[in-house]
Amino acid sequence: MFPVNVELSPHSISGNIGLAELKEAGNARDAIVEAAAKCFMHSGYSETSIDDVADDLGATKGRIYHYYRSKAELFFDVHRHGMAINLNAIEPIARGEGSPYDRLQSMCKAHLANMLEHIVYQRVVLQGVEMHLSSSTTPKQREKLKLLMKEREFYEGLFRDVLLEGRQNNTFSFENPSFASKAVLAILNNPVLWYTPRKTQSVQEKNQVIEEFSAFAMQSVNAKQ
Amino acid sequence: MFPVNVELSPHSISGNIGLAELKEAGNARDAIVEAAAKCFMHSGYSETSIDDVADDLGATKGRIYHYYRSKAELFFDVHRHGMAINLNAIEPIARGEGSPYDRLQSMCKAHLANMLEHIVYQRVVLQGVEMHLSSSTTPKQREKLKLLMKEREFYEGLFRDVLLEGRQNNTFSFENPSFASKAVLAILNNPVLWYTPRKTQSVQEKNQVIEEFSAFAMQSVNAKQ
DNA sequence: CGGGAAACATACTACTGAGTATGACGTTGT
DNA sequence: ACAACGTCATACTCAGTAGTATGTTTCCCG
Incomplete structure (x- = not known):
C-alpha cells in the first residue's frame, strides 16, 4: 500500500518524480479511493459528502468528479x-x-x-x-x-x-x-x-x-x- | 436492567417498561414507531425522510413532530x-x-x-x-x-x-x-x-x-x- | 355550552449537498 | 509557438428535506 498523502501545493517542479508516479499507475484514482474509504468508514455513505472526501484529499470536488461520474x-x-x-x-x-x-x-x-x-x-x-x-x-x-x-x-x-x-x-x-x-x-x-x-x-x-x-x-x- | 428513559414523551415512568408501554402509551406513538421501523428497514436511516414515514402512516409531518422532537x-x-x-x-x-x-x-x-x-x-x-x-x-x-x-x-x-x-x-x-x-x-x-x-x-x-x-x-x- | 388543550394538517423557512458549467493552468505533440 | 488535451479549481444551480410557525379540528371538563 502507498500512503501517498499528496500535499497540495500544485507546484510541478521536481521535473517528473511525483507526477510520473501519479500518472503511471493511475494513482490519482487510487488516492481518491483511499480517501473515500476513510471517509465512508468514518461517517458512512450517506453522511459523507463529496466535499468531505475532497477535503481529505486536500483538493476540491472538481478533482473527484473528473474521475468519477457520481x-x-x-x-x-x-x-x-x-x-x-x-x-x-x-x-x-x-x-x-x-x-x-x-x-x-x-x-x-x-x-x-x-x-x-x-x-x-x-x-x-x-x-x-x-x-x-x-x-x-x-x-x-x-x-x-x-x-x-x-x-x-x-x-x-x-x-x-x-x-x-x-x-x-x-x-x-x-x-x-x-x-x-x-x-x-x-x-x-x-x-x-x-x-x-x-x-x-x-x-x-x-x-x-x-x-x-x-x-x-x-x-x-x-x-x- | 436499566431501561433508559427518554425525557420527552408524556408518560414513561422510571420503572420497568415492557409490554405496559404497548398498551398504555396509546397507539399513536406505536403506530409511528412501527411505520418508522418499516421505512428505516426498507431504505435505511438517512434515506428515509420524515415525510416517508408520514406517508406510510397516511398522515403528515405534523403528526410525527407532535410526538417526536427529531x-x-x-x-x-x-x-x-x-x-x-x-x-x-x-x-x-x-x-x-x-x-x-x-x-x-x-x-x-x-x-x-x-x-x-x-x-x-x-x-x-x-x-x-x-x-x-x-x-x-x-x-x-x-x-x-x-x-x-x-x-x-x-x-x-x-x-x-x-x-x-x-x-x-x-x-x-x-x-x-x-x-x-x-x-x-x-x-x-x-x-x-x-x-x-x-x-x-x-x-x-x-x-x-x-x-x-x-x-x-x-x-x-x-x-x- | 363554552373555553381550552390535545392532536393533528398546512404552509412556510433554511440549509445541505449532489451534480454542472466553465475557466485556469500545465503538458504534450508537432 | 501554438493547438489540443488532460487535470483540476471556482462558482454556480437546484432538488430534497429537517425543522418551525401557525392554522384547524376534535374532544374533554367544568
Missing part, C-alpha cells in the same frame, strides 16, 4: 477494491492443496488478517450489504450493486465449496451448506464492527483476534481434523 | 423497541433455572425466533450499530446513542455470563469471554441480513433456520452437554 460510482469502486483484497488472498488458498480442514483454517486466518489490516475497506464492504438491503439509488445503479453482490456471493462460494468437500470426509458437519458458509463468514466479519487498531501491542492483539475467531469459525461447523 | 429521537425509539423485544424474551431465560448448556441453547433459539419474527425492528437495531461506528449526528444525541449501545452491551452480557458459568463445568470452552459472546451473537444475528419471510412454509423455513443457526452458535463455543 458518488455511487466512487462507493462501488471502493467496494470493489475491498473485495479484490479478499479475493486475492483467499482464492489461491481455496483452490490450493491441502486437506479441507487445513484450507478452511488458512482461509479463516487470512480473511481475519485482511479484516484487521484493511479495516477501512472492509467496513465499506459491510456498508455495501446494508445498501443492498435498502432499496437504493437509481434504477441503473442497482445493476452495479447487483454485480458487487455477485462478487460477494462468489467469495462466499469459495468457503462453501471447501465446506462441502470437507463434509464428505466428515471433517465438517452441517445440514445446509449455504447456511454454514454464512455462519462462518458472520464470525469472521464480526471483528470489523468493534476492532480498532492500537499502536502498542498491535501485533499481539491482532494475533489473538485471529486465533480465537478462526477457532470459533472452525468449531461452528464442527471441524475435526 | 428524526434521531424517532430512530432511537425504534431501536429501544427492538431491544425491548429481545430483552423481554431472553433475560428470563438467562436468569432462569437449568444448566448453562440448556439456557444458552434456549437463549439462542429465542433470539433467532425474535430475529425472524420482528425482522423489521432487528434490522433497525443493526443500523444502530452502523451508526455507532459513524461519528454521527449532534453532540448531544451521541449521548443517547451511547445509552443504546449500553443496552446492547447489557444484552451481550447476558450471553457472556451464561458462557462464563458454563466454562466452569467445561460445558463451553474459549479463551476470551467477550470474544465468545460476540461470536455467538454474530451467528445469531446473521439471518436478518438475508432472511425474507415467505407466505408458504414460513413455519418450516423458520424452524430450519432456528435449528441450524443455534447449532452453529453452540458449536462455535464448543458446547458439550
